[in-house]
Amino acid sequence: MQIYNDYREHADFLTVYVREAHPTDEWQMKSNVKDDVCYAQPKNLAGRVTIANDFIRRFHYPVPFGIDDMSNAANDAYSAWPERLYVIDERGHIAYRGGMGPFNYNPKELRAWLAARYGEVKHEEKQNQAPAKS
Amino acid sequence: MKRFWKWTIGIAALLLLAAFTILSFMAGSPKDAYGMVRYALPHMHRGTLRVGDDAPDARLVALDGSSGFHIRERTAGRPLVLVFGSFT
Numbered sequence: 001m002q003i004y005n006d007y008r009e010h011a012d013f014l015t016v017y018v019r020e021a022h023p024t025d026e027w028q029m030k031s032n033v034k035d036d037v038c039y040a041q042p043k044n045l046a047g048r049v050t051i052a053n054d055f056i057r058r059f060h061y062p063v064p065f066g067i068d069d070m071s072n073a074a075n076d077a078y079s080a081w082p083e084r085l086y087v088i089d090e091r092g093h094i095a096y097r098g099g100m101g102p103f104n105y106n107p108k109e110l111r112a113w114l115a116a117r118y119g120e121v122k123h124e125e126k127q128n129q130a131p132a133k134s
Numbered sequence: 135m136k137r138f139w140k141w142t143i144g145i146a147a148l149l150l151l152a153a154f155t156i157l158s159f160m161a162g163s164p165k166d167a168y169g170m171v172r173y174a175l176p177h178m179h180r181g182t183l184r185v186g187d188d189a190p191d192a193r194l195v196a197l198d199g200s201s202g203f204h205i206r207e208r209t210a211g212r213p214l215v216l217v218f219g220s221f222t
Contacts, residue, residue, distance in 0.1 A: 003215075011213040014205065016194060019177070022222040027169030032222050039222060049199035055221045056197070063217065066194030066203065074205065077190035079181025080218035082174070088189040088214045092206060095213060097185055100178055110215065117213075134196030134203065 003107060004063050006121040007114045011087070015132070017052045017067045018075040021082035021102075045070055056131045065132040085110045 004013050022029045023041040032038055042048045045067070052067050068074040075081050083101030086094060087110070096113045098106060115121070158167040183190070191206040208214050 011215050012208055013215045014208050015217045018218050018220055020220045020222045027173040037222050045195060046199060051221050053197055065197055069195050074192035074194060077192050078183065078218060079179040081177045083219040086216040088209050090211060090213060092189050092209050094183055094185050094187045094189050097183055100180060
């Protein structure tokens with residue numbers, strides 16, 4: 001989110017919600033219980049929409065947001081699950097492809113890509129921003 | 135021949151045990167290793183997209199749950215950073 005604050009004047013951002021990584025009915029982690037992030041894997045789009053909105057409310061998440069539908073088209077196209085970063089350039093080409101999460105999910109690498117293009121930017125951290133819109 | 139199969143099965147079992155032990159260490163516990171094999175690995179794909187490829191398009195649903203938009207609608211004029219993830 002800090003990367004968004006720092007580079008939103010240079011690039012557009014879009015968060016894409018994909019199927020849950022650690023739902024209660026699959027591979028739940030202890031940290032999910034500790035953090036009170038306990039959801040079953042949504043069986044329909046309404047379930048995904050509910051969780052996405054919970055996420056945004058809880059973290060006052062300001063980044064524009066879209067939800068992958070139950071066909072998982074975005075996830076499949078970008079091999080995105082469980083988490084992944086990409087940059088699409090102005091001509092519609094992949095300009096940066098991050099590694100597969102969680103082990104190779106590397107926001108620092110994305111920041112370096114943005115810094116190489118736009119220079120180092122570091123704004124003060126913001127709290128409680130306006131929540132995201134689609 | 136019977137001895138050959140005994141050794142083959144024994145070595146295969148040992149290799150499986152070693153792999154599961156290493157996975158348990160990486161994942162944090164045997165339960166997590168099982169979770170990784172059962173639920174994570176089938177969904178994790180490196181993918182074939184490369185830098186320079188045309189970015190695929192997909193329709194996303196908006197937070198209101200009814201309207202939607204395409205990823206490529208957001209790519210006019212400036213780079214678009216895509217952040218894929220979920221809550222858990």
